[in-house]
Amino acid sequence: MKAVEVSKEEVLDFLRLELISEIRSVSFAIELFEKKYSKKFDEFEKAISGHKENYEEWDDYVEWKAYQETYKDRVEKLKELDNAEDIKIIAG
Numbered sequence: 491m492k493a494v495e496v497s498k499e500e501v502l503d504f505l506r507l508e509l510i511s512e513i514r515s516v517s518f519a520i521e522l523f524e525k526k527y528s529k530k531f532d533e534f535e536k537a538i539s540g541h542k543e544n545y546e547e548w549d550d551y552v553e554w555k556a557y558q559e560t561y562k563d564r565v566e567k568l569k570e571l572d573n574a575e576d577i578k579i580i581a582g
Contacts, residue, residue: 498577509568516561523554531558 520531527534531554538547 501577502571502574505571506568509564509571513561513564513568516557516564519557520554520561523550523557526550531555 523534524530527550529537534554535551538544538551
């Protein structure tokens with residue numbers, strides 16, 4: 491098998507692009523919920539906790555919360571990647 495050479499910068503660029511793509515995709519989903527309910531997530535979370543359970547709202551809440559957590563996670567990973575001093579590539 492022929493060896494493939496990849497620079498550390500190319501790996502970092504690929505990882506950055508992958509994270510940015512995920513962040514954009516998740517951001518789009520979050521924007522759809524914000525438009526649907528005309529609220530930010532925190533406002534929506536408070537609003538649904540104060541009234542009788544509505545299954546559609548509850549389902550949206552669970553999904554929206556997952557998007558919020560995914561967004562935060564990916565942004566944090568992007569920051570970690572940007573601040574990484576050492577990159578170790580493990581052959582699979």
